[in-house]
Amino acid sequence: MLEEENMHPGPDTGIFRPFLLSKTDTRFLPHHPCQSPTRRPTRIYVPTVARYMTALVAQIHYGSLIGYGPVTDLDLLVRYLFLEISSQRKKLLPQLDKKTRTRVEQFLNSYKRTRKLQILF
16 A cells, blocks of 8 residues: 555554555556557546545435445545544545545544454463
């Protein structure tokens, strides 16, 4: 997962998994290009976290598919970016419009982080 620097949960500690887009050695394209060298390259749009969450909330509002869908994506963003903690909320919520902010706050307030199973030898 790639992350913009201002939304990273711990860029100074390095203990959190998302990689920063701003690092010069970060690759987000495959090592083997999937496009023919004779064709023009395709542009890639990478939305900010706030824009992506706004789109997900809108999709949830209008109904989603059964199984994997916008609710799952929203859950994964919260999980991997630690958006339920107050320091991350302070970064994200001001970037959202009022309607989206209200729905995201409701989601964050009801989010429960599960504990990982720890196997002791």
